[in-house]
Amino acid sequence: MRHMLGIEDEEFCRGKIPMTKQEIRILTLTKAKIQEADVIWDIGAGTGSLSIESALLAPGGHVYAVERKGEGTDLIRKNADKFHVKNITILEGEAPAALASLPACNVVLIGGSGKKLREILDVADQQLVNGGRIVLNCVTIQTLYEALAYMRKRSDYKYEAVQIQANRLHPVGDYDMVQALNPIHIITCKKI
Numbered sequence: 001m002r003h004m005l006g007i008e009d010e011e012f013c014r015g016k017i018p019m020t021k022q023e024i025r026i027l028t029l030t031k032a033k034i035q036e037a038d039v040i041w042d043i044g045a046g047t048g049s050l051s052i053e054s055a056l057l058a059p060g061g062h063v064y065a066v067e068r069k070g071e072g073t074d075l076i077r078k079n080a081d082k083f084h085v086k087n088i089t090i091l092e093g094e095a096p097a098a099l100a101s102l103p104a105c106n107v108v109l110i111g112g113s114g115k116k117l118r119e120i121l122d123v124a125d126q127q128l129v130n131g132g133r134i135v136l137n138c139v140t141i142q143t144l145y146e147a148l149a150y151m152r153k154r155s156d157y158k159y160e161a162v163q164i165q166a167n168r169l170h171p172v173g174d175y176d177m178v179q180a181l182n183p184i185h186i187i188t189c190k191k192i
Contacts, residue, residue, distance in 0.1 A: 014047055024137060035106065056083065
């Protein structure tokens with residue numbers, strides 16, 4: 001049975017490491033169009049919420065979760081165990097250096113770049129198969145600008161961008177209060 005997107009945020013083991021929230025995760029993975037046997041790189045994997053759901057979407061494929069912080073890689077391991085995900089390799093290291101030994105891929109998810117986005121995109125491009133996708137979640141305007149500037153110079157990619165602002169209702173006594181999540185720009189790039 002194919003995995004249904006949208007594991008509840010509360011189900012993930014979390015620490016002080018950022019996590020891609022459920023609403024953004026659903027849209028990111030929908031844009032990624034992950035197939036059953038895909039190889040996926042998750043760069044800046046954080047707690048591994050995207051890695052775990054990607055692995056569940058691609059039971060015949062493999063996910064490489066790259067995270068530079070030890071606390072993050074520990075959380076990814078805990079979450080992989082919790083969700084019984086075996087088709088994942090967790091790499092502690094900084095991209096792009098940590099990407100050097102990874103195999104060709106169908107999908108690249110970028111949630112964090114450590115100010116090395118251009119270099120990461122260069123390495124990802126070399127290993128991304130034709131028809132593959134790069135999906136970036138941009139929290140800052142600088143990352144959005146840099147990613148769009150990179151893709152505008154490339155004739156071998158089609159790209160689109162969307163800004164998402166999600167709000168959640170929380171009960172406050174007899175009332176419901178709206179709490180905003182950070183707005184995110186999702187850039188989807190297809191290699192042609």
